[in-house]
Amino acid sequence: MDDLIDKAAKDLANSKSAIALTGAGISIESGIPPFRGRGGIWEKFDPMEYAHIDAFTKDPAKVWNALLREMKGIIDRAKPNDVHKVLVRLESLGILKTIITQNIDSLHQKAGNKDVIEFHGNFAWHRCLDCEKRCETADINLEHIPPRCECGGIYRPEVIFFGEIIPPNHLMRSRQLSSDCDIMLVVGTSAVVQPAALMPVIAKESGAKVIEINPESTPLTDGTSDYLIKGNAGEVMSRILNQLERRIKADG
C-alpha cells in the first residue's frame, strides 16, 4: 500500500484539475451507515420497498417510520471526519477543484469544501409535496408521521429517490468536469448507482487517471481505475495528504 500512496501523492502533485467522486463509505467514520456492504442499511431494508419514489408516494408514513426518521437523527448528529478534512485541505492547496458527492449528509460543506455538487440532493432540506414550501430538516416536527406542512401537504426530503432523475444542471456539470479533469479520486463508493458510476468512466475515456480508495474492489476496479488503494478512506487519504505536503515542502 505504501507504494500506491506515494504514487497517488505524486500524481496529485502533478495534477492541474483533480476532482473527487465520493460515496457513503466516506461518512461511515462519521457514524452514518452506508447502503451496501457490512452494516449497510440494505441489510435491514429492501431499497425498492423504501427508497424508491413510488414507495414514498404510495406510503410516505412507512418510509418515514422505517428509514427517514432514523436517518434524520443520524445525520443531525454526524460531524465531518478525516476524509472530509483532507478533501478541504486538497481544495485549499488548489489541487482539488470540485467534489461530486452521492452523499446527502452535507458533511463536505460542513467541513468547509466550497465547490460540491450534490448529485443525489441533500437531506438538510424538505419540501412540501403540495405547496412546494421548503423547510430545514432541523425544523421538521416528527411528532406526527409523515410530517406535514402548515398547508396540510406531506414533506419530502430534497434527496433523489430511486426512480427519480438527477437534476439536469448537476448531471451536465458533473459530466463536463469528468471529461475535463486530469485525475478523479473515487472514494468510498460501490460504483453501482447510475448515472453517478458513469462519471469515472467518462473521466477515464477522456484521458484522466482514476484512483480508487475503498476497502473493497468495485465494478470500476478492473478496467476503469488506474489503481485501487485498498483501505479505509480516513487512513489512506490522510497518508496521501501527508506525502503530498512533504513533496510540496521539498519542492520549495
Ligand code: NAD
Ligand atoms: P454504497 O453504500 O453503495 O457503498 C459504500 C461503499 O463504501 C462500498 O464500496 C464499501 O466497500 C465502501 N466503504 C466501506 N467502508 C469504507 C471506508 N472506511 N472507507 C472507504 N470506503 C468504504 O455507497 P454509494 O456508492 O455512495 O451508494 C450510493 C447511494 O448511497 C447514494 O444514492 C447515496 O445517496 C446513498 N447514501 C448516502 C449516505 C450519506 O449521505 N452518508 C449514506 C447511505 C447511503
